[in-house]
């Protein structure tokens with residue numbers, strides 16, 4: 229496995245204040261903004277300098293996902309393998325790397341046009357993470373292995389090529405291939421889940437349709453069901469739209485709901501995600517995504 233974890237996501241927002249309030253008051257994340265004219269929010273959930281970087285802009289969309297390659301050697305190897313297959317991931321400037329608190333960075337696109345940022349050497353911070361809602365985010369296992377911020381589900385227009393990009397070139401193994409039941413007349417859906425070199429059941433998934441926000445959803449995990457319930461209360465009190473009601477997934481066992489962030493990116497907020505010993509795991513092909521709940525309200 230050539231990717232250690234999904235370390236961060238970069239987001240563009242047309243309303244930074246709304247994202248600030250959403251991340252802080254609803255999700256319970258720590259938001260760092262140097263001053264009111266700062267056009268960037270650093271959003272923390274642990275000892276990383278940020279897990280989400282939200283930049284003011286003209287669109288509401290995902291700008292990119294940061295994949296931690298674990299070491300300089302593996303980072304260079306990944307770049308070389310992608311280059312041999314025709315994917316240019318060029319080393320970014322020191323300034324760009326410093327802005328992400330990483331030692332080295334290379335940015336490129338997968339075959340569906342999703343921006344992927346390969347890096348190594350993330351600098352952690354000793355400043356305590358203080359959640360405004362006393363929430364605790366799960367980003368490490370018992371042996372302190374970095375599980376990443378959670379997971380991202382990316383849209384695809386070239387599903388097979390994109391699958392090959394992550395599975396064969398970046399060596400992220402598929403752990404579940406889901407074709408969920410769809411309402412009559414709806415186009416067939418397929419969600420392909422992949423894991424990185426850590427026990428989180430999936431770190432990345434591909435959904436076989438495009439999406440205007442450039443992402444199907446981002447997932448964050450908290451440490452108790454009460455934290456999920458309290459967050460759901462806050463969502464309801466704020467009148468925010470849900471993309472899915474409370475429910476539990478089959479493959480990663482996540483008990484979660486999906487809320488729509490300002491601008492339209494869906495955030496899955498969950499608890500109880502499965503941690504896997506990959507030496508004793510058989511990838512699944514499934515047709516049912518949910519054990520219960522998760523009544524989806526997806527705009528057409």
Ligand SMILES: [Fe+2]
Nearest residue numbers: 379445447496
């Ligand atoms: Fe998810």
